[in-house]
Amino acid sequence: MERKIILSEKEMPEYWYNIVADMPNKPLPPLHPGTKQPIGPETLAPLFPMELIKQEVSTEKWIDIPEEVRDIYTLWRPTPLYRAYNLEKALDTPAKIYYKYEGVSPAGSHKPNTAVPQAYYNKQEGVKKISTETGAGQWGTALSFACQLFGIECEVYMVKVSYNQKPYRRIVMNTYGAKVHASPSELTQAGKQILSQNPDSPGSLGIAISEAVEVAANDPGTKYALGSVLNHVLMHQTIIGLEALKQMEKAGDLPDIVIAPFGGGSNFAGISFPFLRLNFEEGKSIRCIASEPASCPKLTRGVFRYDFGDTVGMTPLIPMYTLGHNFVPSPIHAGGLRYHGAGAIVSQLLKDQLIEARSHFQKECFEAGLLFARTEGIVPAPEANHGLATVIQEAKQAKEEGKTKTILFNLCGHGNFDMAAYEAYLSGKLVDEELTSDQIEKSIAQIDHLQV
Amino acid sequence: MERKIILSEKEMPEYWYNIVADMPNKPLPPLHPGTKQPIGPETLAPLFPMELIKQEVSTEKWIDIPEEVRDIYTLWRPTPLYRAYNLEKALDTPAKIYYKYEGVSPAGSHKPNTAVPQAYYNKQEGVKKISTETGAGQWGTALSFACQLFGIECEVYMVKVSYNQKPYRRIVMNTYGAKVHASPSELTQAGKQILSQNPDSPGSLGIAISEAVEVAANDPGTKYALGSVLNHVLMHQTIIGLEALKQMEKAGDLPDIVIAPFGGGSNFAGISFPFLRLNFEEGKSIRCIASEPASCPKLTRGVFRYDFGDTVGMTPLIPMYTLGHNFVPSPIHAGGLRYHGAGAIVSQLLKDQLIEARSHFQKECFEAGLLFARTEGIVPAPEANHGLATVIQEAKQAKEEGKTKTILFNLCGHGNFDMAAYEAYLSGKLVDEELTSDQIEKSIAQIDHLQV
Numbered sequence: 001m002e003r004k005i006i007l008s009e010k011e012m013p014e015y016w017y018n019i020v021a022d023m024p025n026k027p028l029p030p031l032h033p034g035t036k037q038p039i040g041p042e043t044l045a046p047l048f049p050m051e052l053i054k055q056e057v058s059t060e061k062w063i064d065i066p067e068e069v070r071d072i073y074t075l076w077r078p079t080p081l082y083r084a085y086n087l088e089k090a091l092d093t094p095a096k097i098y099y100k101y102e103g104v105s106p107a108g109s110h111k112p113n114t115a116v117p118q119a120y121y122n123k124q125e126g127v128k129k130i131s132t133e134t135g136a137g138q139w140g141t142a143l144s145f146a147c148q149l150f151g152i153e154c155e156v157y158m159v160k161v162s163y164n165q166k167p168y169r170r171i172v173m174n175t176y177g178a179k180v181h182a183s184p185s186e187l188t189q190a191g192k193q194i195l196s197q198n199p200d201s202p203g204s205l206g207i208a209i210s211e212a213v214e215v216a217a218n219d220p221g222t223k224y225a226l227g228s229v230l231n232h233v234l235m236h237q238t239i240i241g242l243e244a245l246k247q248m249e250k251a252g253d254l255p256d257i258v259i260a261p262f263g264g265g266s267n268f269a270g271i272s273f274p275f276l277r278l279n280f281e282e283g284k285s286i287r288c289i290a291s292e293p294a295s296c297p298k299l300t301r302g303v304f305r306y307d308f309g310d311t312v313g314m315t316p317l318i319p320m321y322t323l324g325h326n327f328v329p330s331p332i333h334a335g336g337l338r339y340h341g342a343g344a345i346v347s348q349l350l351k352d353q354l355i356e357a358r359s360h361f362q363k364e365c366f367e368a369g370l371l372f373a374r375t376e377g378i379v380p381a382p383e384a385n386h387g388l389a390t391v392i393q394e395a396k397q398a399k400e401e402g403k404t405k406t407i408l409f410n411l412c413g414h415g416n417f418d419m420a421a422y423e424a425y426l427s428g429k430l431v432d433e434e435l436t437s438d439q440i441e442k443s444i445a446q447i448d449h450l451q452v
Numbered sequence: 453m454e455r456k457i458i459l460s461e462k463e464m465p466e467y468w469y470n471i472v473a474d475m476p477n478k479p480l481p482p483l484h485p486g487t488k489q490p491i492g493p494e495t496l497a498p499l500f501p502m503e504l505i506k507q508e509v510s511t512e513k514w515i516d517i518p519e520e521v522r523d524i525y526t527l528w529r530p531t532p533l534y535r536a537y538n539l540e541k542a543l544d545t546p547a548k549i550y551y552k553y554e555g556v557s558p559a560g561s562h563k564p565n566t567a568v569p570q571a572y573y574n575k576q577e578g579v580k581k582i583s584t585e586t587g588a589g590q591w592g593t594a595l596s597f598a599c600q601l602f603g604i605e606c607e608v609y610m611v612k613v614s615y616n617q618k619p620y621r622r623i624v625m626n627t628y629g630a631k632v633h634a635s636p637s638e639l640t641q642a643g644k645q646i647l648s649q650n651p652d653s654p655g656s657l658g659i660a661i662s663e664a665v666e667v668a669a670n671d672p673g674t675k676y677a678l679g680s681v682l683n684h685v686l687m688h689q690t691i692i693g694l695e696a697l698k699q700m701e702k703a704g705d706l707p708d709i710v711i712a713p714f715g716g717g718s719n720f721a722g723i724s725f726p727f728l729r730l731n732f733e734e735g736k737s738i739r740c741i742a743s744e745p746a747s748c749p750k751l752t753r754g755v756f757r758y759d760f761g762d763t764v765g766m767t768p769l770i771p772m773y774t775l776g777h778n779f780v781p782s783p784i785h786a787g788g789l790r791y792h793g794a795g796a797i798v799s800q801l802l803k804d805q806l807i808e809a810r811s812h813f814q815k816e817c818f819e820a821g822l823l824f825a826r827t828e829g830i831v832p833a834p835e836a837n838h839g840l841a842t843v844i845q846e847a848k849q850a851k852e853e854g855k856t857k858t859i860l861f862n863l864c865g866h867g868n869f870d871m872a873a874y875e876a877y878l879s880g881k882l883v884d885e886e887l888t889s890d891q892i893e894k895s896i897a898q899i900d901h902l903q904v
Contacts, residue, residue, distance in 0.1 A: 002461040003526040009454040074455040075538075075829045086527075086601075104556060106829030108868070148826050149538075168620070168871040175825050175874050373627050374600050377527045377558030416560070416868035419620040422627050 003085060005247040007078035013242040014065055016235045019273045019345060021061035022280040025352055027231070027344040030316035031306060039316050047216050047224040049125040052118065055232035063235065069117045072149060076105040076112070077239070081247035082411075086375035088395070095398035096253065097391060099411045100244045100271060103378065107172075109413030110267055111142030111227055114236035118225045119146035129153035129222040131215040133183065133208030135338055136162055136383070137169030138413060139227030144178035155222075157183035157191075157211040159338075160203035169417050183208040190214050190312045204328055205339045206311030213314050228264025229309060229318070229343040237270025244408060245274050254278075255286055255408035257394055261387040262290035262299060262357065265343035271410035276354065288355045289394075290346070291386040293337050293365075295433060296329040298322055299350060299357035301440055307341055307447050320347045324443040330433050337383055360389040361432040366425035368392050369415070381413040382421050455537060457699040459530035465694040466517055468687045471725045471797060473513035474732040477804055479683070479796035482768035483758060491768050499668050499676040501577040504570065507684035515687065521569045524601060528557040528564070529691070533699035534863075538827035540847070547850035548705065549843060551863045552696045552723060555830065559624075561865030562719055563594030563679055566688035570677045571598035581605035581674040583667040585635065585660030587715075587790055588614055588835070589621030590865060591679030596630035607674075609635035609643075609663040611790075612655035621869050635660040642666050642764045656780055657791045658763030665766045680716025681761060681770070681795040689722025696860060697726050706730075707738055707860035709846055713839040714742035714751060714809065717795035723862035728806065740807045741846075742798070743838040745789050745817075747885060748781040750774055751802055751809035753892055759793055759899050773799045776895040782885050789835055812841040813884040818877035820844050821867070833865040834873050 020026060029038035041053045048056070055063060065073075084097040102110035122130055130152055134140030140156040147154035156178050163170060163182040170180045183203045184191040190210035194201050201207070209226070216224035226233060241258075248254055258275050260268040272288035279286055292299050298321045307322040309315035322341040329338040342350070349355045362382075369385035371392070372378070380388060391409045398405050415422065424430050472478060481490035493505045500508070507515060517525075536549040554562035574582055582604055586592030592608040599606035608630050615622060615634040622632045635655045636643040642662035646653050653659070661678070668676035678685060693710075700706055710727050712720040724740035731738055744751050750773045759774040761767035774793040781790040794802070801807045814834075821837035823844070824830070832840060843861045850857050867874065876882050 003523075004461065006458055006460065008458065009456065071455075106825075106831070145829060149829075167875075168868070171871040171875045171878070172831060172868075174878055175822065175831055175871070177826060370627065373558075374629060377597060377601075379558070379624065379627055414868075416620070416624075416866075419623040419627070423619075423623045426623070426626055 001083065001251065003083055005081040005250050007243060007246060009074045009078070011246060012070065012073065012078050013239055014070065015062040016065060017238040017242060017274050017277060018058055018061055018063055018235050019276060020059050020231065022277060023345070023348065025348055027348045028319040030318050030344070033308070033313060033317050043316065047213065049121045049127060049223060051121040051124065052232050055235060056230060065239070066117070066120060069120050072116050078243045079104050081244055082376070083251070084376055087372060090371060090375045091392065091395045091399070093395040093399045094402065094404040095395040096404065096406045097395060097409065098248065098255070098407065099409045100240055101378070101411045102240060103411065103414035107138065107142040107145050108416060109138040109142065109381065110237060110240060110270055111139045112145060113239055113270065114227065114233045114266065115142035115146035116149070117236050119143070119150045119152055122223055123150040123152060127152060127221070127223045129155065130225050131155045131157070131212040131222055132225045132227065133157045133205060133212045134227070135159050135205045137166055137417060138381070140178070140180065141169065141172050141176070142227070143225055144173040144176035147178065148176045154178040155215065156180045157185065157208040159183055159205060159208050160201070165420060166417060183211050185211060187211070188214045190314070193312065204311060206325055209310035210312035210314050213310065228266040229341070231343070231345055233266050234269035234273070234343055234345055237266045238273050240270035240410060241272060241274030244271060248408065253406055256405040257287045257289060258408045259289045259291060259387050259390045259394070260410040261337060261383045261412060262292040262342070263337040263383065264339050265346040267383070267410055267412045269346060271408070272355065289390055290355060290357045291390040292357060292359050293386060294359040294361045295435060296323065296338055297359045297435065298340060298342050300359045303444055304347060304351050305447055309341065319344050321350060322447065323440060324447045326446050327443040337386065358390050360386055363425070363430055363432050365389045366422065366430060370425070378411065379415040379422070380411060381415045382418050384412050453535065453703065455535055457533040457702050459695060459698060461526045461530070463698060464522065464525065464530045465691055466522065467514040468517060469690040469694060469726050469729060470510055470513055470515055470687050471728060472511050472683065474729060475797070475800065477800055479800045480771040482770050482796070485760070485765060485769050495768065499665065501573045501579060501675060503573040503576065504684050507687060508682060517691070518569070518572060521572050524568050530695045531556050533696055534828070535703070536828055539824060542823060542827045543844065543847045543851070545847040545851045546854065546856040547847040548856065548858045549847060549861065550700065550707070550859065551861045552692055553830065553863045554692060555863065555866035559590065559594040559597050560868060561590040561594065561833065562689060562692060562722055563591045564597060565691055565722065566679065566685045566718065567594035567598035569688050571595070571602045571604055574675055575602040575604060579604060579673070579675045581607065582677050583607045583609070583664040583674055584677045584679065585609045585657060585664045586679070587611050587657045589618055589869060590833070592630070592632065593621065593624050593628070594679070595677055596625040596628035599630065600628045606630040607667065608632045609637065609660040611635055611657060611660050612653070617872060618869060635663050637663060639663070640666045642766070645764065656763060658777055661762035662764035662766050665762065680718040681793070683795070683797055685718050686721035686725070686795055686797060689718045690725050692722035692862060693724060693726030696723060700860065705858055708857040709739045709741060710860045711741045711743060711839050711842045711846070712862035713789060713835045713864060714744045714794070715789040715835065716791050717798040719835070719862055719864045721798060723860070724807065731806070741842055742807060742809045743842040744809060744811050745838060746811040746813045747887060748775070748790055749811045749887065750792060750794050752811045755896050756799060756803050757899055761793065771796050771799060773802060774899065775892060776899045778898050779895040789838065810842050812838050815877070815882050815884050817841045818874065818882060822877070830863065831867040831874070832863055833867045834870050836864050
């Protein structure tokens with residue numbers, strides 16, 4: 001069999017899959033933080049174009065991908081599905097390992113799958129400028145790229161610690177024409193408030209979201225865009241799994257286990273939801289595992305609670321597995337996974353035990369990434385290494401049990417902009433810090449919102 | 453028509469094309485620097501495995517690609533051929549622009565096309581370690597990757613200015629398991645000699661070659677590998693053009709002009725030689741243009757002369773267009789093109805007016821690269837931007853003349869590790885320095901070798 005299973009542009013899916021249609025328990029609605037009542041479209045209208053708000057609450061099973069979006073997708077899609085022969089050999093495992101490689105996009109990750117349609121719908125509704133946040137920089141890069149293609153201004157609030165550690169990321173965004181600010185900044189009330197309390201704040205995704213939301217809320221010509229967590233974002237990513245399903249069929253195979261790293265949920269949802277559909281529709285029992293960092297373990301050690309999406313408390317309350325919106329993860333290098341909460345859909349699926357979660361310390365993750373680079377060639381993004389750690393655990397278990405099984409993994413991006421993290425690992429400077437139950441309980445105790 | 457023209461792994465070429473078989477005037481032989489007589493295989497045997505030496509002097513038209521090499525090639529090959537619809541639209545040109553994208557390789561450039569077979573032949577002959585040089589880092593990354601796959605030790609002498617400017621490049625090589633030294637180093641006689649004359653030497657490709665060659669010459673278990681210039685290296689790269697030819701045929705098209713950046717010749721040879729074959733065999737008149745930096749203009753302002761491949765004078769004398777082996781290019785950012793000479797085959801082709809050359813100042817190159825990134829999405833390597841500058845000139849000329857023409861361009865790699873150069877351009881810090889005729893004459897006057 002060929003190493004890569006390729007689809008032609010004609011075989012690219014024409015619809016996104018909306019898992020809400022098939023969920024036995026639908027996700028709970030977001031609530032207004034003041035009234036504690038479900039919010040209507042008008043609450044979100046200052047932040048998002050109407051078409052995305054409709055998608056956010058849609059229960060339609062399939063949503064058309066607009067032709068103009070599909071045209072831009074072909075700049076890198078369909079992406080290849082690889083059989084990881086070299087990795088299998090190195091692990092001496094009977095397991096078959098496949099990976100979907102999303103790093104072929106110009107931005108180097110899966111994020112443009114939603115950045116492009118988000119920019120498109122904003123353009124359709126006459127939006128001139130989009131503000132957003134970025135952690136490790138993957139999302140900011142993707143949105144900068146998408147906005148440039150549609151002639152929309154893009155303003156990115158980048159978590160300060162990443163802004164300083166990853167100058168190349170900022171320059172890529174500039175190359176695509178975006179303005180980038182280190183967050184917390186003096187440009188917003190939210191930023192000023194944080195800085196007045198802690199002038200040396202390294203920033204966090206939650207803070208950067210507060211800043212970007214404020215910018216959009218205060219300017220009628222500006223909207224806001226989020227790179228994960230929300231329903232429509234997760235749905236746009238399902239093109240990954242829809243392609244992968246076609247490719248697995250071409251390979252004459254079907255995964256027993258689907259694995260993806262977990263930050264806010266878009267990466268995991270993208271590859272796993274189209275396979276969960278087979279569980280719902282055809283009674284299959286494909287296991288879907290979300291891999292999260294032990295330093296930010298909302299799925300494995302958080303609580304299911306209504307909580308804010310940001311730090312300052314500007315967003316609606318979302319039903320989520322959370323560590324508390326004030327949780328500040330230790331500055332591990334997998335910046336994209338440093339978020340306190342999970343999206344509403346994924347949280348409901350986990351609560352209903354329809355998906356699984358697993359956490360890994362970062363040394364195990366980088367060990368997995370190094371083995372991958374030295375066998376398959378691609379240097380994975382640190383985020384992706386979390387999923388790889390789960391893959392390797394499962395492959396080793398298959399060997400111990402002498403069972404074959406088929407594993408599908410979402411290699412969501414390359415690590416070209418994250419080499420400082422590999423340097424830290426190679427030089428023995430990475431430290432695994434155990435989060436104590438005390439720390440987690442304290443952070444969760446700060447959530448004074450509704451129990452679910 | 454689809455935006456990307458894709459080949460299956462089954463359609464990947466099984467032979468490299470050796471242009472020497474078809475050249476009306478064969479390249480002149482390399483000479484021993486002492487005797488000035490053509491060298492035999494025994495002179496090269498301490499540096500290269502015998503199979504590569506045979507390829508270096510072969511006049512066979514087609515050389516088999518070993519199955520094990522083809523298997524590794526499928527980690528990224530066949531590479532996509534793109535129709536640059538977005539760039540065409542931005543230029544409002546009647547020209548059709550295609551680009552072959554080699555940046556999908558794990559190393560991010562075309563260099564693994566030769567690194568893999570070189571590592572393979574060394575492994576076949578029991579070699580334990582390979583030494584090499586690298587400028588911008590593309591070649592060192594590719595060889596590190598290839599050596600890791602074959603379990604060969606790899607030692608890279610990296611031009612000091614790049615070593616300091618591009619720490620991520622060094623870390624990638626470490627990630628693939630290679631040892632990397634800043635050159636000039638204290639580890640070799642050549643390095644010590646340079647440092648004793650100039651302790652602050654920023655290094656050059658010529659110096660790094662001297663160091664790597666010395667390491668191999670002094671250790672029977674170590675061989676040397678070169679990433680460009682030599683005949684066998686250029687031949688390995690022809691898989692690019694052989695694939696592109698199949699892809700152009702699928703698109704129902706044939707280029708009028710083939711364009712590639714030029715450093716030592718491997719990139720240019722890779723895409724253009726299979727099209728020059730059509731000129732030789734079928735009487736076609738496809739123009740092939742090599743794009744070089746105005747700061748290192750060996751093809752457009754150098755002389756055709758026997759000269760050393762390195763600075764210290766350890767290599768055989770090679771018949772080449774050269775600026776003199778002591779030429780130190782100004783520290784422009786397109787590090788991979790900072791080499792004083794051109795390979796023997798390309799030099800002969802240029803002398804016989806079978807190919808063309810053009811030079812560009814770097815601001816024009818980065819302007820081209822920025823336009824490309826903002827339309828096609830991929831941020832090109834600075835080397836690639838030189839070719840893009842020529843593409844844009846030709847596309848604009850087509851518009852002025854109201855003529856359609858078909859342009860094929862080798863996008864040899866991405867710029868993910870070169871963002872500092874984009875930063876310099878975006879912030880207005882790039883300067884174009886005109887080389888005076890005096891400077892070039894002085895450098896050439898230092899060549900005391902045979903006229904051709």
